[in-house]
Amino acid sequence: MVNLKNVTKRFGAKTVVNDLSLTIARGELFGLLGPNGAGKTTTINIIVGGLLPDAGSITLQGSGSPQDPNIKRLIGIVPQSLAVYESLTAYENLNFFGRLYGLQGSDLTSSIQRVFELVNLTDRTKDRVKTYSGGMKRRLNIAIALLHRPSLLILDEPTVGVDPQSRNAIFDTLRNLRAEGCTTLLTSHYLEEAQQLCDTVAILDEGKLVAQGTVEELIARHGGQSILTVETSKGKSRIETHEPVQEIVRIHAEEPIISLKMESPSLEKAFLNITGKHLRD
Amino acid sequence: MKEIITLTRKDLQLLFLDKTSIIVTFALPVVLVALIGSVFAGSFPPSSGITSYDYAFSKVMFWGLFGGVASSVASLAIEKHSGTIIRIQLAPVRKFQVLAGKALACISVILISSFVTWTFTSVLFGIKTASLLNMILICFSNAVFFAGLMTFLANFVSTERAAGALSWSVAQLLACFSGIMFPVMIMPSWMKTATNFNPVTWAVKAMEIALWTGGTFHELVLPVSITLGAGLFFFACSVYLFRWTTQNA
Ligand SMILES: Nc1ncnc2c1ncn2[C@@H]1O[C@H](COP(=O)(O)OP(=O)(O)O)[C@@H](O)[C@H]1O
Ligand SMILES: [Mg+2]
DSSP states (O other): OOEEEEEEEEETTEEEEEEEEEEEETEEEEEEEESSTSSHHHHHHHHHSSOOOOOEEEEEETOOTTTTTTTTTTTEEEEEOOOSTTTTTTTHHHHHHHHHTTTOHHHHHHHHHHHHHTTTTTTGTBGGGGGGGHHHHHHHHHHHHHHHHHHOEEEEEETOOHHHHHHHHHHHHHHHHHHHOOEEEEEEEEEEHHHOOOOOEEEEEEEEEEEEEEEHHHHHHHSSEEEEEEEEEEEEEEEEEHHHHHHHHHHHEEEHHHHHEEEEHHHHHHHHHHHOOOOOO | HHHHHHHHHHHHHHHHHHHHHIIIIIIIHHHHHHHHHHTTTTOGGGSSOOHHHHHHHHHHHHHHHHHHHHHHHHHHHHHHHHHHHHHHHHHSHHHHHHHHHHHHHHHHHHHHHHHHHHHEEEEEEEOSSOOOHHHHHHHHHHHHHHHHHHHHEEEOOOOOOHHHHHHHHHHHHHHHHSSSSSSSSSOOHHHHHHHTHHHHHHHHHHHHIIIIOOHHHHHHHHHHHHHHHHHHHHHHHHHHHHOOOOOOO
């Protein structure tokens, strides 16, 4: 669905995207991950045709160019900023963007109804957006991108500044869309979220691709061992192991366990192991 | 064309929700005509053929147009800043259509401002209008000029604050060099020469002709072509210059 080949983008002397190659398969929920400033937004802007790369090529849907209007119609984008008109109502926002995509009449009305249901905003449609909570604005931001039934949905940090409830609503929406066959690319600097949600991820650091694969693969390859902190009557001990369950059973047989803490391998740890850095805000 | 109308409708909707813009564009000119007209009430003898209010109207109405320009420039800056422009860019519409949508909204606002100022001051102060038809023609050509100017200015700003600052600075300068701020008659000669290169001077001249003497079609051809031409020129430049995103978006 999306194919980036050796894409490089510089701003002045700074290389923001460095020789990046990516493939996103149809129907996949793909996570583009990395710390702030890694080049995620820039990559997205290149994919949607808002920026031209200095080197390399992008093709969408086989051999399509992001500049082609027919390809543009296939893409729905959720920008990192809240790209909505705050003084209009949610309904007026959707009405405007729907018309821009050529929807009208009962088509438009039913599309608006459909996306309101998708993002769970049906009870506040006639309220001005500025009266919405941060999470509701984010959901509206997503709804607008879904109006014209895109086959490629791109979300830039969809969960930044979102309350847990809205976040779960957003995740449910994305899972439902995947079930309908929509290809989704999302960026995030929360690796934990991506681990829950994505099929495949690519990890960027300083514009470079440092790892790419399914979540399971990356965790198995780079996630390291489980870390057990076990307390028995003999005292506390810290154990690293690939087989945490067996290890717990073994210890418990020797000496009853009083308390237990387990850290499983995770994308977060994989990132640490690959780059030697903690990924923080 | 459908796309342009959609864009225009949205802009007008946004503009009419903004109370400050409404006041600056529609109410302020009427208040200014009242103030300036009464200050100079003694300076226009009957022999001059016009009253101080007629004189004030012919100049002050332009501040409403500048207000319309300022709010439209700001609305485009807000779109760049908030990212709604990215959405519009990715929709199947062209740069030209986006700017035309903005320009059409600006033209509408300017026409409404002219109409409101004229109606209220006519009722309140009996503003002299020698040829209503010519005056309507000139309101249209003025609207085209100011909307063109608006799209041009919008290229240079990416925040609402910068939009306000730039629009009002340019407005002050244009007003200085056109007889809106003070009469051309009292200007030093270099300044008089400079006013000839300012389309607003011609807009003001055309307005005076339509209001005070009526004017023949012939008399109006030059000033109207200059304002129309300048507006279209600015619009063409803008379509060429327009960038979707700001530097650091
Ligand atoms: N238009 C631009 N001009 C100059 N530098 C930019 C521009 N856009 C982004 N950058 C820089 O490129 C780097 C990557 O930015 P971005 O793609 O937004 O990262 P991310 O989305 O991963 O946080 C940052 O250091 C940012 O400052
Ligand atoms: Mg970003």
